[in-house]
Amino acid sequence: AQSVTQLDSHVSVSEGTPVLLRCNYSSSYSPSLFWYVQHPNKGLQLLLKYTSAATLVKGINGFEAEFKKSETSFHLTKPSAHMSDAAEYFCVVSTTSGTYKYIFGTGTRLKVLA
């Protein structure tokens, strides 16, 4: 069975400093992995996805993530935080059964300090 663990419920960074949001997954198969962002009182927006092509995935707004099979990790990074990055971030793994359901992490709230 698949599962996903977001290792930090809250992360605070100063504007202009790097962002690291950590996600570990468990899967019996080669997984598809996603990062979504949710701004306050908004729906979820896809940042990036890994689907067994390149292990370094670039997304929108300068975010990227690296799939590391040996570490079962898919951490999200950004070189320089912006105030507009303050939001909730969800790591998601897609199940590989025929029903194509998704398992969501519990989320990481990113706070960006001026």
Next chain:
Amino acid sequence: NAGVTQTPKFRILKIGQSMTLQCTQDMNHNYMYWYRQDPGMGLKLIYYSVGAGITDKGEVPNGYNVSRSTTEDFPLRLELAAPSQTSVYFCASRPGLGSSYEQYFGPGTRLTVT
């Protein structure tokens, strides 16, 4: 192309009342999903559908019902509302076949049961 739309945006229900949350997508997606999001938690799957006329239960289906008579619409029915159903509800859709597809989310419905 409006994507996934949900109505209403907000609703307050009294205990025991019923209501239907509407969800419509205009992308001709086969798969549709209903999630609930409680504070500090990830999204929990309520029901999903793989096509018109086909629905199945997710993790937390109790107290809810769905139908899928068309590809576009996937309404969620709450019968006998309870305070435990206070939550934010998200509808999502995705194309069929292949675990690499991401979901497209609606803006959510914030429901309070008092």
